[in-house]
Structure formats: C-alpha cells, structure tokens
Amino acid sequence: MSEIDRIAQQIQKIGFQCQRCGDCCRGGDVWVMIYPTEIRAIMELTSSSWECVAEPYPEQVPLPSGQVCTFEWALKKKGDRCIFLETNCCQIYLSRPWICRTYPFLLFEERLFHENCPGLGKEIGKAEAFALSRNLINRRETERKEEARVREHGKHLERVKGRRILIDGEGVKILCE
Numbered sequence: 749m750s751e752i753d754r755i756a757q758q759i760q761k762i763g764f765q766c767q768r769c770g771d772c773c774r775g776g777d778v779w780v781m782i783y784p785t786e787i788r789a790i791m792e793l794t795s796s797s798w799e800c801v802a803e804p805y806p807e808q809v810p811l812p813s814g815q816v817c818t819f820e821w822a823l824k825k826k827g828d829r830c831i832f833l834e835t836n837c838c839q840i841y842l843s844r845p846w847i848c849r850t851y852p853f854l855l856f857e858e859r860l861f862h863e864n865c866p867g868l869g870k871e872i873g874k875a876e877a878f879a880l881s882r883n884l885i886n887r888r889e890t891e892r893k894e895e896a897r898v899r900e901h902g903k904h905l906e907r908v909k910g911r912r913i914l915i916d917g918e919g920v921k922i923l924c925e
C-alpha cells in the first residue's frame with residue numbers, strides 16, 4: 749500500500765471534520781511557523797507587506813558567537829489571535845500555510861500524530877482524507893527542504909555582523925535590536 753493511502757486510511761479511522769471553532773488560530777501560545785515562500789504567497793493574495801504578514805518566530809537561541817538566533821517566522825498576531833482570523837473564518841484560506849492546511853495532523857518521519865481538536869472523531873470521506881494525506885506528505889517534503897536550506901545558511905554565520913539574527917530558507921537576516 750502506498751504511503752498516501754496508508755495515511756489516508758489512518759485519518760479516516762481517527763476521523764476529522766473541522767468545526768470552525770477557530771481554536772487553532774488563537775491563544776497566547778499559538779504561533780504558526782511560516783516559511784518565506786508562504787509569506788510571499790500571502791503578501792500577493794492580500795497586497796500586504798512582509799511585516800503585515802509575519803514576525804520573527806518567538807523563540808531565540810543564544811549562539812557561542814554572542815549572537816542571538818531566531819529560526820523562521822510566525823504568522824502575525826493581533827492580540828492573542830492570528831491576524832487573518834475574522835469571526836472564526838480564515839481570510840487567507842486559499843493561501844493558508846501548510847501547518848493550517850494540515851491541522852490537527854502532522855507527520856513525524858513516517859508516523860502520523862495529531863493535536864487535540866474538537867473536530868477529531870467526526871466522520872471524514874475517503875476523498876477528503878486522501879487530500880489531507882497528500883497535503884501532509886507535501887508539507888513534510890517542504891519542511892525537509894526548508895530545514896536543509898536553513899542548515900546550509902547556518903554554516904556561514906561568521907560573515908554576519910548583526911547581534912540579533914534570523915535564519916530562514918532564503919538566508920541570514922539581521923533583526924533590529
């Protein structure tokens with residue numbers, strides 16, 4: 749059995765139907781990691797600037813060089829919620845990031861995991877489960893490629909002068925203090 753079919757079957761067994769509660773789009777500890785290609789797609793859809801779509805992911809790693817490093821970006825928030833959430837609806841549905849597209853599921857290597865979500869346990873059709881499975885596999889592939897690019901850019905930090913830096917798939921960026 750192919751991987752896509754196997755995961756689709758698992759999803760059907762678990763069951764999922766989004767209840768449109770918006771819980772995955774709000775909360776103080778909810779941060780959706782987003783990559784530059786996804787940010788640019790949302791910028792195009794919404795005619796917004798980078799700063800209106802994303803902010804540095806709120807985790808920093810101190811480096812032996814004295815620099816403080818952030819990896820990747822997070823969807824911009826307004827208060828405790830994603831800036832694109834309006835009356836429990838996603839305003840960028842067609843360009844929403846992989847994490848939103850596949851929530852509450854995720855693949856770790858070949859294994860399927862899921863977050864807690866009120867939509868779990870509800871009946872899901874075969875075609876919908878298959879589409880979700882395909883998105884999960886594509887997401888994993890995108891994440892692997894992005895991580896490889898980040899690792900590559902991280903090898904050349906000695907050339908970077910800034911103290912607060914961010915590494916994403918496009919390169920090393922210097923953040924304001």
Ligand code: SF4
Pocket residue numbers: 765766767768769770771772773851852865866867
């Ligand atoms: S994915 Fe889950 S948490 Fe998010 S809106 Fe749907 S039911 Fe709610």
Ligand code: SF4
Pocket residue numbers: 772773780823830831832833834837838839840841844845848
């Ligand atoms: S982009 Fe859409 S689905 Fe993702 S967190 Fe924001 S409102 Fe929710």
